[in-house]
Amino acid sequence: MKVKKKPVQRVKHVPQRTCVGCREVLPKRQMLRIVRNVEGVRVDPTGRLAGRGAYLHDRRDCWVRGLRGALAHALKAELTAEDRSELENFINTLPQDAESDK
Ligand SMILES: [Zn+2]
Numbered sequence: 191m192k193v194k195k196k197p198v199q200r201v202k203h204v205p206q207r208t209c210v211g212c213r214e215v216l217p218k219r220q221m222l223r224i225v226r227n228v229e230g231v232r233v234d235p236t237g238r239l240a241g242r243g244a245y246l247h248d249r250r251d252c253w254v255r256g257l258r259g260a261l262a263h264a265l266k267a268e269l270t271a272e273d274r275s276e277l278e279n280f281i282n283t284l285p286q287d288a289e290s291d292k
Contacts, residue, residue, distance in 0.1 A: 204218075208245065209221065209245055209246050210244050210246055210256045210260040210263075210264045211253060211256040211261075212252050218237070221248075222245065222246050222247070223239075223245055224243065224244050224245070224246060224261065224265070225239045226243075226265040226266075226267050227239060228241075230272060231270075231273035231276070231277065232276060233276075233277070242266060244256075244261055246261070250284050253277070253284065257281075
């Protein structure tokens with residue numbers, strides 16, 4: 191006679207990350223990663239670059255807020271003027287927020 195195994199409740203582990211702009215916690219896949227490495231601070235669309243990473247929503251609001259200080263704090267680095275303009279260029283590629291929750 192076969193002993194029936196109890197079904198094991200598997201809780202899928204979804205990595206969660208905090209948006210440094212609004213502090214909301216979301217699955218990592220829904221976030222954009224910014225990484226700091228020897229070359230500076232840059233957006234990491236693959237999520238695989240080595241270095242210290244921080245996460246932001248793909249929302250302009252969050253990027254603008256992040257650039258005010260939270261991002262530098264999360265990366266434990268001051269943003270250089272170059273980093274900043276690189277990130278600002280990226281912000282300009284993001285869609286305008288359809289609705290604002292201000
Ligand atoms: Zn956010």
